[in-house]
Amino acid sequence: xxxxxxxxxxxxxxxxxxxxxxxxxxxxxxxxxxxxxxxxxxxxxxxxxxxxxxxxxxxxxxxxxxxxxxxxxxxxxxxxxxxxxxxxxxxxxxxxxxxxxxxxxxxxxxxxxxxxxxxxxxxxxxxxxxxxxxxxxxxxxxxxxxxxxxxxxxxxxxxxxxxxxxxxxxxxxxxxxxxxxxxxxxxxxxxxxxxxxxxxxxxxxxxxxxxxxxxxxxxxxxxxxxxxxxxx
Amino acid sequence: xxxxxxxxxxxxxxxxxxxxxxxxxxxxxxxxxxxxxxxxxxxxxxxxxxxxxxxxxxxxxxxxxxxxxxxxxxxxxxxxxxxxxxxxxxxxxxxxxxxxxxxxxxxxxxxxxxxxxxxxxxxxxxxxxxxxxxxxxxxxxxxxxxxxxxxxxxxxxxxxxxxxxxxxxxxxxxxxxxxxxxxxxxxxxxxxxxxxxxxxxxxxxxxxxxxxxxxxxxxxxxxxxxxxxxxx
DNA sequence: CGCATACTTGACGTCATTCAAACCGTGTGG
DNA sequence: CCACACGGTTTGAATGACGTCAAGTATGCG
Numbered sequence: 001x002x003x004x005x006x007x008x009x010x011x012x013x014x015x016x017x018x019x020x021x022x023x024x025x026x027x028x029x030x031x032x033x034x035x036x037x038x039x040x041x042x043x044x045x046x047x048x049x050x051x052x053x054x055x056x057x058x059x060x061x062x063x064x065x066x067x068x069x070x071x072x073x074x075x076x077x078x079x080x081x082x083x084x085x086x087x088x089x090x091x092x093x094x095x096x097x098x099x100x101x102x103x104x105x106x107x108x109x110x111x112x113x114x115x116x117x118x119x120x121x122x123x124x125x126x127x128x129x130x131x132x133x134x135x136x137x138x139x140x141x142x143x144x145x146x147x148x149x150x151x152x153x154x155x156x157x158x159x160x161x162x163x164x165x166x167x168x169x170x171x172x173x174x175x176x177x178x179x180x181x182x183x184x185x186x187x188x189x190x191x192x193x194x195x196x197x198x199x200x201x202x203x204x205x206x207x208x209x210x211x212x213x214x215x216x217x218x219x220x221x222x223x224x225x226x227x228x229x230x231x232x
Numbered sequence: 233x234x235x236x237x238x239x240x241x242x243x244x245x246x247x248x249x250x251x252x253x254x255x256x257x258x259x260x261x262x263x264x265x266x267x268x269x270x271x272x273x274x275x276x277x278x279x280x281x282x283x284x285x286x287x288x289x290x291x292x293x294x295x296x297x298x299x300x301x302x303x304x305x306x307x308x309x310x311x312x313x314x315x316x317x318x319x320x321x322x323x324x325x326x327x328x329x330x331x332x333x334x335x336x337x338x339x340x341x342x343x344x345x346x347x348x349x350x351x352x353x354x355x356x357x358x359x360x361x362x363x364x365x366x367x368x369x370x371x372x373x374x375x376x377x378x379x380x381x382x383x384x385x386x387x388x389x390x391x392x393x394x395x396x397x398x399x400x401x402x403x404x405x406x407x408x409x410x411x412x413x414x415x416x417x418x419x420x421x422x423x424x425x426x427x428x429x430x431x432x433x434x435x436x437x438x439x440x441x442x443x444x445x446x447x448x449x450x451x452x453x454x455x456x457x458x459x460x461x462x463x464x
Numbered sequence: 465c466g467c468a469t470a471c472t473t474g475a476c477g478t479c480a481t482t483c484a485a486a487c488c489g490t491g492t493g494g
Numbered sequence: 495c496c497a498c499a500c501g502g503t504t505t506g507a508a509t510g511a512c513g514t515c516a517a518g519t520a521t522g523c524g
Contacts, residue, residue, distance in 0.1 A: 064373060067460055072376055074369045085366070087359045092366060115358075119351035126347075126354055127319045129361035134317070134324060136368045137306045141296060144304055144375050144420030148512065180471060188376030190513055195472055212471070212521080228299055380480065412503065425480055427504055444489085444503075 004033075008104075010080040014054045015124040016104075023118055030110035036060075036097035042083065042105075043091050050091040051105045052084025058101025059177050063185070064093045073186040075136055076177070078162060082128045086111065098177060143188045146228055151187040152197045153227035156207065160217055173216040201226070236265075240336075242312035246286045247356040248336075255350055262342035268292075268329035274315065274337075275323050282323040283337045284316025290333025291409050295417070296325045305418040307368055308409070310394060314360045318343060330409055375420045378460055383419040384429045385459035388439065392449055405448040433458070 005011055005028050016024055033056070036042060043050035045064060060077040074093060077083055083095055086108070106114075115122045142154050161167075163174035178186065184194045201207050206223045208216040217223065237243055237260050248256055265288070268274060275282035277296060292309040306325060309315055315327055318340070338346075347354045374386050393399075395406035410418065416426045433439050438455045440448040449455065 062369075064369075066373065066377060068377075070377065072373050074372055085362060087362055088366070093369070115355060116351075119348075119354060122351060122354040122358055123347060126358040126361060129358055129365060130317060130319055133361060133365045133368060134320070136365060136372060137294075137296075137325070140306055140368060140372050140375065141298065141304050143372065145298060145300075145302060191471080192473085192514085193512060196512095199472080422481060423503080424482085424505085428480095431504080 008056060010054065010056055013080040014056075014104075015080075015082050015121060015128055016054065018120040018124045019118060027106075027110075027114050027118075027121075030114070031104050031106045034103045034105050036101045036103065038097055038099055040097050042095040042097070042103065044094050045092055046090055048090045049108065050084065051107060052082070052086065052111045053103040053105040055079050055081045055083065056102040056104055058097060058099045060101060061096050061098050061178075061182070062093050063096065071185045072188075073178075073182060075132065075139070076186075081132075082125060084108070084111065086115070086125075098182070139186075148187070148189050148193050149197050149200065149226055150228040151189065152183070152194060153201065153206070153223050155183065155187060156201075156215065156217075157220075157223055157227055159215075160220070170217060170220055172220075173210070173214065175213045176215060240288060242286065242288055245312040246288075246336075247312075247314050247353060247360055248286065250352040250356045251350060259338075259342075259346050259350075259353075262346070263336050263338045266335045266337050268333045268335065270329055270331055272329050274327040274329070274335065276326050277324055278322055280322045281340065282316065283339060284314070284318065284343045285335040285337040287311050287313045287315065288334040288336055290329060290331045292333060293328050293330050293410075293414070294325050295328065303417045304420075305410075305414060307364065307371070308418075313364075314357060316340070316343065318347070318357075330414070371418075380419075380421055380425050381429050381432065381458055382460040383421065384415070384426060385433065385438070385455050387415065387419060388433075388447065388449075389452075389455055389459055391447075392452070402449060402452055404452075405442070405446065407445045408447060 005016075005024055008014075011017060016027060019027065034042075034053075036058070042053060042060065055077050057079050059079075060081075060083065061073050062075040062077065062083070063071050063073045065071050076098075077095075083103075085091060115125070142151055146154070157170070159176065160170040160172075160174060163171035176183070180191050180194050180198075183189075184191045187194070198207075198209065201223070202209055204222065204226070206217075206219050206226060208218055210216055237248075237256055240246075243249060248259060251259065266274075266285075268290070274285060274292065287309050289311050291311075292313075292315065293305050294307040294309065294315070295303050295305045297303050308330075309327075317323060347357070374383055378386065389402070391408065392402040392404075392406060395403035408415070412423050412426050412430075415421075416423045419426070430439075430441065433455070434441055436454065436458070438449075438451050438458060440450050442448055
């Protein structure tokens with residue numbers, strides 16, 4: 001499918017937003033849009049010709065599978081995020097849709113060429129890479145030291161921030177983008193522990209559960225306290 | 233101090249190696265070399281005008297301090313590595329020398345200008361950022377699921393690889409670049425657990441300890457097995 | 465209606481932490 | 495030269511948090 005940049009919801013926030021109209025059109029000629037349903041993979045660890053992509057809508061997870069066969073979620077990708085290891089000969093991780101996702105994909109060679117041709121694009125991708133690095137280090141801080149309760153509280157806090165429109169406010173109610181199992185994989189816990197801690201957070205009055213996925217923030221300040229983070 | 237690129241040990245591997253002689257000279261005019269002793273900080277979390285730097289020799293750690301006051305090591309930087317958050321208004325983490333380190337530092341404004349002027353430099357930094365991302369995700373995989381023994385075994389394996397000259401061989405003996413406390417902070421463990429696991433690794437015949445810092449690899453294959461990693 | 469998938473809950477075991485004490489190499493001062 | 499203190503390390507015993515195993519409860523889909 002051809003790209004339709006004109007109506008793209010992330011045209012002002014994705015990496016390609018730094019290009020001029022003509023440059024964008026030239027890049028778009030090489031790209032293809034693709035839709036992935038939940039569970040479909042963009043590429044798997046080990047793929048040698050893994051595509052690169054900008055996420056237009058939906059959500060992806062970056063994960064790996066260790067020798068025990070358990071999945072470990074390393075990052076979530078939100079709309080306008082960029083996926084792709086530009087300099088590695090093969091992909092190191094799996095990338096999978098966690099909700100129906102629309103992507104703008106490019107062959108590696110085309111992206112390589114675009115980076116050479118449009119220096120601004122290289123700078124934009126550099127910026128994204130540094131932001132990804134920061135996010136990954138945040139997850140690392142979380143999973144290394146904190147208790148199970150603190151990890152879950154912090155993750156809920158992040159989800160509430162991501163679900164909100166404005167960058168500085170929390171959404172007071174939102175749906176979990178992940179299953180319990182995925183939350184557990186992300187936080188380095190088990191499903192059972194996550195489930196128990198959800199119960200404890202609800203009992204403590206920090207949150208309320210609405211069905212399986214719905215979360216309502218009753219006491220955001222308490223959640224923040226439990227997460228063990230200073231108010232940022 | 234002025235830069236002396238001609239005799240720089242990382243002149244062929246650092247980000248600036250992609251520049252031509254003239255370009256490098258122009259960039260060097262803006263840079264300053266700096267030496268940090270163990271424990272000295274390049275910059276601290278929150279600094280608004282944190283410098284950027286290429287590490288010439290020695291080793292650095294990137295760390296943050298959580299509200300309990302415990303340090304969490306997020307990454308190690310080896311020679312030819314680049315440090316600096318180019319797009320953030322302030323530094324998010326501390327950067328500290330763990331051995332006497334020689335750096336090539338640049339003001340943020342100068343680096344910003346260089347990235348605009350030399351597209352190849354932006355691409356080189358993009359590559360480094362993606363490699364850093366990969367390394368951080370590796371540490372994330374390690375600390376999330378693995379047992380204390382597996383974490384330590386994997387870290388020792390990495391150190392052995394880093395201490396070796398050739399990228400595919402392990403050094404058979406090397407000195408630990410970190411104290412027990414730093415290893416513990418890096419792996420999300422306590423000093424006591426690290427010390428115990430060192431004892432168990434030695435008892436199992438995988439390694440031998442020579443003094444406080446020295447490590448000799450007796451059975452690298454066993455170490456790999458204990459680390460729970462498939463042979464890569 | 466029946467099965468599958470996701471989630472919850474309980475009892476029990478295990479591994480890492482915690483608290484406490486001893487150890488060791490090094491530098492300092494008597 | 496020895497006594498001493500100090501930082502880093504080792505070791506031990508007890509506690510506790512999370513994992514494991516196992517059963518039971520929704521929710522949804524064919």
